[in-house]
Amino acid sequence: MPTLVSIFDLPSDVAKTVRKLKARGFDDLTTYSPAQFTEIEEAEDPKPSPVRIFTLIGGLSGVTLGFWFQIWASLEWPIKIAGKNFAAIPPFWIVGFELTILFGGFATLFGMLIVGGLYPKRLDKHYSQRFSAEEFGVVVNCEERDVAEIEALLREHSAKEVNLVAK
Amino acid sequence: MTPPPASAVADSMTSFRRPRDSQANIDIMAVTKGVQWPYLLALGIAILGVIQFFATVAYQTYWGFGVAGYQAPVFWGLYIVTFVFWIGIGHAGTLISAILFLFRAKWRNAVNRGAEALTVFAVITAALFPVLHLGRLWKLYFLVPYPNQRALWVNFKSPLLWDVFAINTYMLTSIVFFYVGLIPDIAMARDRATGIKKLAYTVLAVGWQGTGTQWKAHSRTVLHLSGLATPLVLSVHSVVSWDFAMSLVPGWHATIFAPYFVAGAVFGGFAMVINVLIPVRRIFGLERYITNYHFENMSRFILLTSTICGYAYGMEYFIAWYSGVEAERTSFWLRAFGPYWFSTWCMITFNVIFPQLLWFKKLRTNLPFLFVLCFFINIGMWFERYVIIITSLSRDYITGAWGLYIVSPVELSILVGSFCWFGMWFLLFLKAFPVIAISEIKELIIHGKEHGGAH
Numbered sequence: 001m002p003t004l005v006s007i008f009d010l011p012s013d014v015a016k017t018v019r020k021l022k023a024r025g026f027d028d029l030t031t032y033s034p035a036q037f038t039e040i041e042e043a044e045d046p047k048p049s050p051v052r053i054f055t056l057i058g059g060l061s062g063v064t065l066g067f068w069f070q071i072w073a074s075l076e077w078p079i080k081i082a083g084k085n086f087a088a089i090p091p092f093w094i095v096g097f098e099l100t101i102l103f104g105g106f107a108t109l110f111g112m113l114i115v116g117g118l119y120p121k122r123l124d125k126h127y128s129q130r131f132s133a134e135e136f137g138v139v140v141n142c143e144e145r146d147v148a149e150i151e152a153l154l155r156e157h158s159a160k161e162v163n164l165v166a167k
Numbered sequence: 168m169t170p171p172p173a174s175a176v177a178d179s180m181t182s183f184r185r186p187r188d189s190q191a192n193i194d195i196m197a198v199t200k201g202v203q204w205p206y207l208l209a210l211g212i213a214i215l216g217v218i219q220f221f222a223t224v225a226y227q228t229y230w231g232f233g234v235a236g237y238q239a240p241v242f243w244g245l246y247i248v249t250f251v252f253w254i255g256i257g258h259a260g261t262l263i264s265a266i267l268f269l270f271r272a273k274w275r276n277a278v279n280r281g282a283e284a285l286t287v288f289a290v291i292t293a294a295l296f297p298v299l300h301l302g303r304l305w306k307l308y309f310l311v312p313y314p315n316q317r318a319l320w321v322n323f324k325s326p327l328l329w330d331v332f333a334i335n336t337y338m339l340t341s342i343v344f345f346y347v348g349l350i351p352d353i354a355m356a357r358d359r360a361t362g363i364k365k366l367a368y369t370v371l372a373v374g375w376q377g378t379g380t381q382w383k384a385h386s387r388t389v390l391h392l393s394g395l396a397t398p399l400v401l402s403v404h405s406v407v408s409w410d411f412a413m414s415l416v417p418g419w420h421a422t423i424f425a426p427y428f429v430a431g432a433v434f435g436g437f438a439m440v441i442n443v444l445i446p447v448r449r450i451f452g453l454e455r456y457i458t459n460y461h462f463e464n465m466s467r468f469i470l471l472t473s474t475i476c477g478y479a480y481g482m483e484y485f486i487a488w489y490s491g492v493e494a495e496r497t498s499f500w501l502r503a504f505g506p507y508w509f510s511t512w513c514m515i516t517f518n519v520i521f522p523q524l525l526w527f528k529k530l531r532t533n534l535p536f537l538f539v540l541c542f543f544i545n546i547g548m549w550f551e552r553y554v555i556i557i558t559s560l561s562r563d564y565i566t567g568a569w570g571l572y573i574v575s576p577v578e579l580s581i582l583v584g585s586f587c588w589f590g591m592w593f594l595l596f597l598k599a600f601p602v603i604a605i606s607e608i609k610e611l612i613i614h615g616k617e618h619g620g621a622h
Contacts (some may be wrong), residue, residue: 035606035613120370134191
């Protein structure tokens, strides 16, 4: 299966190209960008990132564990302190809050690693250090019959280089 | 274009002409390359300071806590003063990274990395002090709730335990935030490194390639971490302030403490960021990226938070008088005119009076002036904690139990050592990672290109 590797200078051109490719049904594509550009993210996948689910689950786990543990520990060895209830809720908010943030933060990190497929691995064949300079890449895998159409589309949207390679 | 035959299919990227690298990559990564003599000198001094720090810790651990000079009525001395100082320093980084990110203040991009690094190293430095303050270091595990034969748990109603959770959460979350922000830049460094550095960067970059999926996950992560870190940064110094405010000691038992401490932390933190970034910018030639505009914006924060601190100082005195409580009135009178008057007037002069000069734009953009001012602010902020802790403890309710606190050489050695410890980590960081968030700078550069240099 052929692969077209194209190089762009501007994120708006990348976003327009991706939208057009997707509209034509060429979904098997990857973009490479040296910085974060919302327009490219939205063109490639308009759905919100699932990282938010990780944050929510982490935060809820933290607050639940924080309160549960403090209440359980206070009742397991009950000592009257400052005339407060053994399981006094207001002072427990502090540790509950801190664990919400701690668990939420780490869950977000793990979410990013999982969703972004981030782990030490061999880089993509078509990745180039140009994409960590100031250039953008759009890599499209397609059928042989579509190569000409995709190449024309890429050039039409200001691709400064288009290279045809095998997958 | 006709699909090529199999034999003609070449490696995709080898056929591309080698492009010129991004100027931002070249300029900012240049900081990590080579060793300049001012750098080497500073690192040498820092390492010597760290050696004397650990030698002093060993001496204190062997002979006991008495060598630190702690005696009734002041058992919270320089270690706790310096602990609060360093925690405060650690606040600017998160404020710049998280809160200014949420406000979409793009000027933060040039200074956030350096400030985040300062946060991490300041909190790591601060975390040493509660341990040193224990005296018996090997009892450290008593601080955390752990299953034991007596089934006796820590006191969750104590602000000291809240502090354990707050500081550790802040330290770990700051490290996570710092690392997440670094990943794209580490990947950029990986693409240009060789040998052992390449291996290290490859592991730390966790396969980052800047794909759309990765950037989306990354930007959402930064947003969520900012959302989590914003209340966290406000809570941490509030919890630290409650170490004092939850007690009944005159001068400590005040409801204003939480906002007062948070404003003071941001104030001192920004001063430290300026104190560190001015020489870094000058030595490594980063004037193109860290400009007077950035320093002016940070100066505005300093002016704002200095005014809040001034209000808090004044309100403390007013409430002490207005409360009619004799012990409070005496405590505050003695702060200004008692044996520790010097520290109080240093605090007021350096933290409230001097920063008012920042109303003048000419001074806000005068870097030598800013450097000197921020140096005095750091001294003033250290004295603020000294005033709060030492004057209050040494002049408690019972006049017969009053005492005079004198700083011991061991404490001074630890204080100096802590600055060296902090400095050592920051200097090592400069040679390992980019001190400016390159991918965020490139975002601005590329936007500028797209809009004809409008950014």
